[in-house]
Amino acid sequence: MKLYDLELSGNCYKVRLFAHLANLELEIISVDFLGGEHKRAPLIDLNPWGELPILVDGQQVLRDSQAILLYLAGTYGGAAWWPVExxxxxxxxxxxxxxxxxxxxxxxxxxxxxxxxxxxxxxxxxxxxxxxxxxxxxxxxxxxxxxxxxxxxxxxxxxxxxxxxxxxxxxxxxxxxxxxxxxxxxxxxxxxxxxxx
Missing domain, CATH: 1.20.1050.10 (Glutathione S-transferase Yfyf (Class Pi); Chain A, domain 2)
Structure with missing residues (x-):
């Protein structure tokens, strides 16, 4: 899994934090935010909103930290992090x-x-x-x-x-x-x- 990341972003940190707590391996790819890398291809093709974080897991591409947390917890975290009820x-x-x-x-x-x-x-x-x-x-x-x-x-x-x-x-x-x-x-x-x- 790849996380396109900005170290000072709390939204990106949410994903990094959960991955560490749940023992999930992420490849962290730092994005040149000030240089506008997130507004150009290939990142703008992954997330037309032009925002970070972006998670790529095989064919699954997700934007929005809350959605990424839900995906990671539901897919890999087990019921301890995302219950079935x-x-x-x-x-x-x-x-x-x-x-x-x-x-x-x-x-x-x-x-x-x-x-x-x-x-x-x-x-x-x-x-x-x-x-x-x-x-x-x-x-x-x-x-x-x-x-x-x-x-x-x-x-x-x-x-x-x-x-x-x-x-x-x-x-x-x-x-x-x-x-x-x-x-x-x-x-x-x-x-x-x-x-x-």
């Missing part, structure tokens, strides 16, 4: 949606502004973060993990941009349960860091 799958899926929506448009967007100079609305990103982080804190006050009382791809999806929130000027000190959850993830066998984490 629809109710349990839905418990995980709601967190994948949170990662793609509230986390992406909150803590992730704030980081894009502060760390990479993106021209997006910082006040909107902070307002979204101020809404989702207390909800996440309340959930983690009652649960060690996001879903199914164990580590799943839900944690892999939400973790990166929450852990990187300080790079967007968001203080995690008011959220002790989130901080403890971050520490629990870092203690998992196979955990691998990224710059900033």
């Amino acid at each position: 629809p109710q349990r799958q839905a418990e995980i899926m709601q967190w994948l949606s949170t990662a793609a929506n509230e986390i992406q448009n909150g803590p992730c967007a704030a980081r894009l502004i502060d760390k990479f100079g993106y021209r997006i609305d910082k006040s909107d990103a902070l307002a979204r973060a101020e809404r989702i982080l207390p909800l996440l804190e309340a959930h983690l006050a009652k649960h060690d993990w996001l879903a199914l009382s164990r580590p799943t791809i839900a944690d892999c999806a939400v973790f990166p941009y929450v852990a990187l929130a300080p790079e967007g000027g968001i203080d995690l000190e008011p959220y002790p349960h989130i901080v403890h959850w971050i520490d629990r993830i870092k203690q998992l066998p196979g955990f691998v860091p990224m710059p900033g984490i």
Whole structure:
């Protein structure tokens, strides 16, 4: 399997993190993002959205980190990472949606502004973060993990941009349960860091 990757991308890191936790071998192919390699052939042919990550597994080509997590967990991770029961799958899926929506448009967007100079609305990103982080804190006050009382791809999806929130000027000190959850993830066998984490 090949992962077309950007080291500083939290979305790419989600896939690398899960692969390490699940003992999956990935060939990591670094992409010259600043040089626009992802916007030219052959990568634009693999993902017309012109985004990373891209996973190639034989004839299967996937874009979007949440979809890749689901594919890897369902194909190679076993029931520990992706259960067969629809109710349990839905418990995980709601967190994948949170990662793609509230986390992406909150803590992730704030980081894009502060760390990479993106021209997006910082006040909107902070307002979204101020809404989702207390909800996440309340959930983690009652649960060690996001879903199914164990580590799943839900944690892999939400973790990166929450852990990187300080790079967007968001203080995690008011959220002790989130901080403890971050520490629990870092203690998992196979955990691998990224710059900033």
